Amino acid sequence: MNNFRVLLIVDDNIIARMMIKKSFQFLYPDWKILEAESMKMAEEILSRERVDMLTVDQNMPDEDGLELALDVKKRYPDLKITLLTANIQKSVKDKTIAENIGFIEKPIGKETAIRIMKIYEGKDEN
Numbered sequence: 001m002n003n004f005r006v007l008l009i010v011d012d013n014i015i016a017r018m019m020i021k022k023s024f025q026f027l028y029p030d031w032k033i034l035e036a037e038s039m040k041m042a043e044e045i046l047s048r049e050r051v052d053m054l055t056v057d058q059n060m061p062d063e064d065g066l067e068l069a070l071d072v073k074k075r076y077p078d079l080k081i082t083l084l085t086a087n088i089q090k091s092v093k094d095k096t097i098a099e100n101i102g103f104i105e106k107p108i109g110k111e112t113a114i115r116i117m118k119i120y121e122g123k124d125e126n
Contacts, residue, residue, distance in 0.1 A: 006050060007116070008034045010042045010068070011057040011084070016108055020055060020084075023113040039063040046072065051079060053120045055104075058085030058092065066092055069101050080120045084108070 007024060011017045014037070021033045034049065036042035039062050045051070054072060058065040069081045082102035085092065096103040102119030104112060118124035 004030070004032065005052045006032045006034060007053045007055070008036060008042065008045055008049075008051045009055050010036045010039070010060070010065070011055075012037050012060050013057070016057065016084075016106075019108045020112060020116075023108070023110050024116065027113045028117065039068050042068070042072075046076065051076075053116065054079055054081045055084055055116060056081065058083055058087055066095060066101075069096075070099060073099065073101065082116055082119050084112075 009017050009020050011020070017035045017037070021035065024031065025033060034045055034051070036045055039060060042056070056065040056069050060068070065083055065085065069083055072079060073081060080102070082104055083096050084104050084106055086106040088105055093103050102116070102124055104115050115124060
């Protein structure tokens, strides 16, 4: 069985992407990490790559992160998705839970990679 896994980080902020990537690679070095700075770029990657886990920033310049997550979930129902946001609104958090999408509050720290993996494994309790 192939244990090779792929994480796609979608965030318009390069520093946020670098922080997630660095913490994730440190704990899970066998994962391939892809990055997208826009929804358009994420869609292009998803059309050509098999992705196991997607993290998406809520506040993106070209689209709402939750809307992207919901759209991607319809097309890729087995893909595990986590919404990362500093804009913590109860309605957004409630919708992620209802749609079985992970929810992580920013700021990003060393525990972020652990939470992403727990969501991937179905062990996170939002």
